[in-house]
Amino acid sequence: MGTSNGAKSRIAVDAMGSDLGPAEIVAAAKLALGEFRDLSPITLVGNEAVLKPLVAEAGLSGNENVSIFHASEVITMDDKPLMAIKRKKDASMIRAIELVKAGEAGAAVSCGNTGCLVGAGILKLRTLDGIDRAALAPVIPRANGHFILIDAGANPEAKPDHLVHNAILGTHFCRMELGVEKPRVGLLTIGTEEGKGNALIAETHESLKRIGDLINYVGPVEGFQVFCDEVDVVVCDGFVGNICLKSWESLAKFFSNELKSQLKANPVRMAGAVLAKGAFNALRNRIKPERYGGAPLLGLRGNLIKAHGSANRQALKNAFHDASEMIKIDLNHRIEADIARANEAIQRVVV
Structure with missing residues (x-):
């Protein structure tokens, strides 16, 4: 299965980065699509031989809102960011981010190595105009x-x-x-x-x-x-x-x-x-982390959400919903306008 029409509204999910395994990712996709009727379509990025049976078992085969994008490698928690980005070009995390860069997805979600995700996000997507550094924003x-x-x-x-x-x-x-x-x-x-x-x-x-x-x-x-x-x-x-x-x-x-x-x-x-x-x-x-499934890496030319490595299906379900909402409201466009005004105000004082 590949990506479908309306690609920019899709969520690219690193299906291989979770501590709980790809089965938990697929289960989360099923929960999210069942609960949020207006959720953006999901593309599971990872080893097709592993994901295809899991998708079938979850009853999602043939679902037009679920697709698979094959990626042969996985970035582990022990990988060093720059080395992994350079050597594991076909890693599920990297491919998910590249789908956003190419306009084949509107957002990417990963439970994987935080350092690698931040590094790959910045290198692949770049920061918005006027912003030098991205920032993680947990709830x-x-x-x-x-x-x-x-x-x-x-x-x-x-x-x-x-x-x-x-x-x-x-x-x-x-x-x-x-x-x-x-x-x-x-x-x-x-x-x-x-x-x-x-x-x-x-x-x-x-x-x-x-x-x-x-x-x-x-x-x-x-x-x-x-x-x-x-x-x-x-x-x-x-x-x-x-x-x-x-x-x-x-x-x-x-x-x-x-x-x-x-x-x-x-x-x-x-x-x-x-x-x-x-x-x-x-x-x-009240305090459980599942309520808000992940922290967005804000300030990039694309939507990227970092979920906890051990996030369960309930947490991931909510991360997928957040990704979908970020796509719909065009958050980055609104941010860029205010960043430009802020930079102008600061520059006036400096000059």
Whole structure:
């Protein structure tokens, strides 16, 4: 099976990059197509000999919204980004991104090696006009809702202009993903007083104030504020963001495991746990990563979503939906216009 008409609306899925195997990817495609009636068609990119039986088993053979694009190689989690991009030219991840570049798909989704995905995305798709660096933007739960963290690791050595761009990228994605019309944007730092933080923070803060007509900048925010209902977009460089993301994920797992251990400590607590089962289930559903299946790599000339390596079919289903929505609203066109205006405002001050 190959790609079909309406190629630009298709989602190219790296079907070989998941820790759970291609069967989970196919199962996710079936779930997504069944739940989201207006979902863009899906092209599964990977070894056809492996995928074809799985598609048949899932009852998707002959479905006009599912196709297979053969790719003979797989990028593993142990592969070094530049080496893998150079040597594994027929890898499923690379081919999925190339389908977007060629206009044969409107978005690509992969659970694979993050470094390889970011590197291949930048090399193959290039950044939008006016943007130097791409940024990863995961969705994270907080009080009364969720917020966008940007950047979560794509650009660890950022300059002030990069963080200004992150604010614009995050604002547009927040509107699409969370439905917040005027997202509150905060700059992550070590204190909210003027002058707190390093030179990067100080210069970025001044630039963000100058583009107030493009974003709803509420000022610097500290770490304890991000989980309160105070900001919808948290801006930082990729070094800080990646540490924050992994620390928060680890802390959530720690509290979950610790709670289970303490509840099982004696019969009285176990009885209480049974009575509070509904509350525990609600909490688990509130913070589970499956609700938002992946983090988009924003700022590229094409839509690219990074799903977690161990993402299950429910998480992937939602990642496919996000990819479909990004295609439909033409997110990049809206971003480019605001980036141009921001760059002009910043340049006027520099000159």
